[in-house]
Amino acid sequence: MLLFLKYYSDVNKYNLLISIALLLTGQSLSVSAVSFCSVGMIASFVIYRYYYNIQYYFYANAGLSKIKLMTQVAAVNTILSMLILLLIR
Amino acid sequence: MTGQLSISKISRYFGTKKILENVSFECRTGDIIGLFGRNGCGKSTLLNILFGTLKPASGNILINDVPLRNNTGQKQIGYSHQEIFIPQDITVRNVIPLYFPGGEDQNKIFYSPGIPAMETTKVSNLSLGEQRYLQFLLVIYLSHPFILLDEPFSMVEPVYREIIKEKIRQLQPVKGFIITDHYYKDVLEIATKKLLMVPGNIITVTDEHDLTTAGYLSPRQQQNDY
Known part of the structure; x- marks a missing residue:
């Protein structure tokens, strides 16, 4: 579990930055949340x-x-993004 | 319990270049196999195939006569890569529990020579030799019955090289080791079987004279220390 959390936090640093950058550029929280489990996540893996x-x-x-x-x-990330989307609906 | 790792007719090509062709040998519990060979002869390729990060073009890897399909999941073969793979942004104290959640297993590393002094240091602030030594300790104490060590002695100071040899000997009764390193004297000293990779294949050698005859060492090197 600790090991997975280490990888999870390392790989999602970039993902989180992308999501924050989207918010700062005027995109909605929905777009940011969708990015967190799609484009932003793929970019983080790369x-x-x-x-x-x-x-x-x-x-x-x-x-x-x-x-x-x-x-x-x-x-x-998909579960987290879905939770955010449900909360802001 | 005695285990047997069988490498059977492994071949691998990069494009049209033949790297390994029908390489076969066995490693049993208690074996320390020294794998020698010039740069580019396929040593690391073979280790990556055994670890499961490269696929062979043909051939089989068997553990106790059962084909090894998913080494990562089955945790049969541990691998200390020639490059440092430990995350650099955490301290030695914090990296050990990532591999060993249990206190007893952690203590094997924490109480190893040299580790208490570097416990609070970030991995990135350790010297390359210290990082390699730490990586070696993390891998050898895994539960895996077979351990691959790619250049465990390179850049490591003499005191730690001796400890590495001592640790390998300590674990020899319960594990099988395959070691490759250009620090050939250290490998010759501890290896119970010595294999030399020549282009595409593998031959058995016994001493420095054989390594010289086969072209791995020059006659001058045989007489001098590195």
Whole structure:
């Protein structure tokens, strides 16, 4: 769990920045929330892979493959985004 | 319990370039296999195939005669990569519980020589040799029965190199090791089996003389220390 949280926080740093940037440029919270589980998240995976690809070995040794990590992040982000969308409706 | 890792007729090509062709050998619990070879001969490629991060063009990897389909999920083979893969932005104290949630397992690392002194230091502030030593400790104490070590001695100061050899010997009764490093004297010292990768394949060697004859060492190197 701790290991996944480390990856989750590292990869979502960029995602969160993208969502905040969208809000600051006048986009709605809905757009920002949708970005958090779609375009922003994909961009975060790409950025993480570019700068920290070697760290996937760290997680793989502990049983977390790249696919598993990315799937779990996508699932958590989708749930969070849906909750935000429901709250602001 | 004795385990057996069987590498059977592994081949791998990059484009049309043949990197590995029908490479076969076995590693049992208690084995320390020293894997020698010149740069580009396919050592790291082979280790990545064993770890599961590269797919072979053909061949099989078996653990106790059962094909290994998903090493990451099955946690059979641990791998200390030649590059440092530990996240750089956390302290040594905080990185250890990420791998070992239990206190007893954590203590094996916390009480290893040299670790108490670097406990509060961020990984990024450790020297490359210290990072490599920490990475080595994290991987060898995983529950995986087989451990791959890519350049565990490189850039590591002599005191830690001796500790690394001691730790490998301590775990030898319960694990199998495959080690590759150009610090060949250290590898020769601890290896129970010595294999040399020559373009595309693998041959058994016994000492520095064999490594020289096969072209891995020059005759002058055989006489001198690195």
